Amino acid sequence: MLEQLKQEVYEANMQLPKLDLVTFTWGNVSGIDRERGLFVIKPSGVDYEDLTPDDMVVVNLQGEVVEGQLNPSSDTPTHTVLYNEFPDIGGIVHTHSPWAVAFASAHMDIPNLNTTAADTFYGDVPISEALTQQEIEDAYEENTGKVIVKTFKDRGIDHNAVPAVLVSQHGPFSWGATPAKAVYNAKVLEVVAEMDYHALTLTHQDVHLPQYLLDKHYYRKHGKDAYYGQDNAKSVGHAAKA
DSSP states (O other): OOHHHHHHHHHHHHHHHHTTOOSTTOEEEEEEETTTTEEEEOBTTOOGGGOOGGGOEEEETTSOEEEOSSOBOTTHHHHHHHHHHSTTOOEEEEEOOHHHHHHHHTTOOBOOOSHHHHTTOSSOBOBOOOOOHHHHHHHHHHHHHHHHHHHHHHHTOOTTTSOEEEETTTEEEEEESSHHHHHHHHHHHHHHHHHHHHHHHHOOSOOOOOHHHHHHHHHHHHSTTOOOSHHHHGGGTTOOOO
16 A cells, blocks of 8 residues: 555655764654545654665554554654645654754744745744643643644744744654655754854844845745746746756
């Protein structure tokens, strides 16, 4: 079942250690087949070097295992909430990458300070509220998903324009149109978090990117007249360069 998606999710998971986004088994990637209402996710606590595509676990949108010999990731309820609440995303990544976790530990947004961030995130990457003791004791992972959704709704942030979040005292979640794109966004998030950390140690001034520069960099990749990259470049000759 879903053999191609299992392969994609497996390959995306294997990118996490290669990109220095995980230590030990501290992370997971999932991907969804929207037509069938099923998603595939990494099994819980299995070393990356031991994983195979056949180890990937198939789960429905009620969070129930449909196929697989291993227990799915302990974060499966969080992924389930996000797939239900963000019906246009195709892949989700959770890691404990250290620079992003530093901001989550400090209960701080990752601010949009430079064009590196603006190419992917149209604004600051938000920090969620901390879960209450009751939320943690009742349904920790499910409530993690709910607090992510609440963060975007309460702050009026488009989850497609800012495809990542920090869960307070926990760490980052990222998403995208595919599992591979979600991993890409997770790596960008970690790089931006490290850059921001260093910038914020150098100055106490507000060094947010001006709106006009944020607009330029975000929309040159993601706008209706985008010209970054080879596919978009065809309409504007050779104008698009990195």
